[in-house]
Amino acid sequence: MGLVHLCARRFLGKGIEYDDLFQAGCVGLVKAAENFDPARGVKFSTYAVPVILGEVRRLFRDGGSVRVSRGLRELAQRVREAAVRLREESGQAPTIEQIAGALEITTEKAALAMGALRQPLSLTGGEEGEQLEIPVEAPEERTTERLTLYAIIQNMEERDRQLIFCRYFRSMTQTQTAKLLGMTQVQVSRREKKLLAYMRGEFEK
Numbered sequence: 487m488g489l490v491h492l493c494a495r496r497f498l499g500k501g502i503e504y505d506d507l508f509q510a511g512c513v514g515l516v517k518a519a520e521n522f523d524p525a526r527g528v529k530f531s532t533y534a535v536p537v538i539l540g541e542v543r544r545l546f547r548d549g550g551s552v553r554v555s556r557g558l559r560e561l562a563q564r565v566r567e568a569a570v571r572l573r574e575e576s577g578q579a580p581t582i583e584q585i586a587g588a589l590e591i592t593t594e595k596a597a598l599a600m601g602a603l604r605q606p607l608s609l610t611g612g613e614e615g616e617q618l619e620i621p622v623e624a625p626e627e628r629t630t631e632r633l634t635l636y637a638i639i640q641n642m643e644e645r646d647r648q649l650i651f652c653r654y655f656r657s658m659t660q661t662q663t664a665k666l667l668g669m670t671q672v673q674v675s676r677r678e679k680k681l682l683a684y685m686r687g688e689f690e691k
């Protein structure tokens with residue numbers, strides 16, 4: 487959830503309320519969780535950030551409306567019903583872990599289902615308005631850009647990744663990079679320009 491807050495903050499002051507930005511980010515996080523393949527050898531956060539950013543940007547293209555998937559709405563309804571049922575059975579507000587256990591889903595998925603809704607889900611139903619708070623510790627703002635950049639590099643061809651790594655992570659000259667990769671300095675220069683243009687384009691999507 488910290489990744490969602492981190493991504494949403496990038497778009498503050500651009501015409502859409504933060505709650506809507508956060509909701510769109512939650513939709514992206516759910517999509518990332520559903521489609522993530524650990525076998526690719528990429529960290530979940532690296533994979534998730536571009537997906538979350540894509541959903542937030544989609545919000546601007548769609549005129550500020552959040553489209554929550556039918557599956558997510560149904561899951562949120564199940565979470566709400568489970569919360570009410572557990573409270574009636576125990577007389578106490580259930581924790582997110584108890585709700586997830588009752589529905590046989592992960593606590594992360596239960597939390598995401600609640601976070602993606604426009605209106606907060608009350609987990610008490612009591613007159614005091616008590617609600618479950620999920621603490622989020624957001625990392626540094628620059629983490630988002632770094633994760634996005636890393637994801638873009640990971641999707642490149644092996645030689646292109648090596649070229650960027652040599653030039654910008656090992657501070658090698660174009661001549662040194664060319665020698666290591668079996669290319670000429672001119673080839674490295676031309677390829678580097680194309681890769682930087684590609685990366686800028688992907689970063690701004």
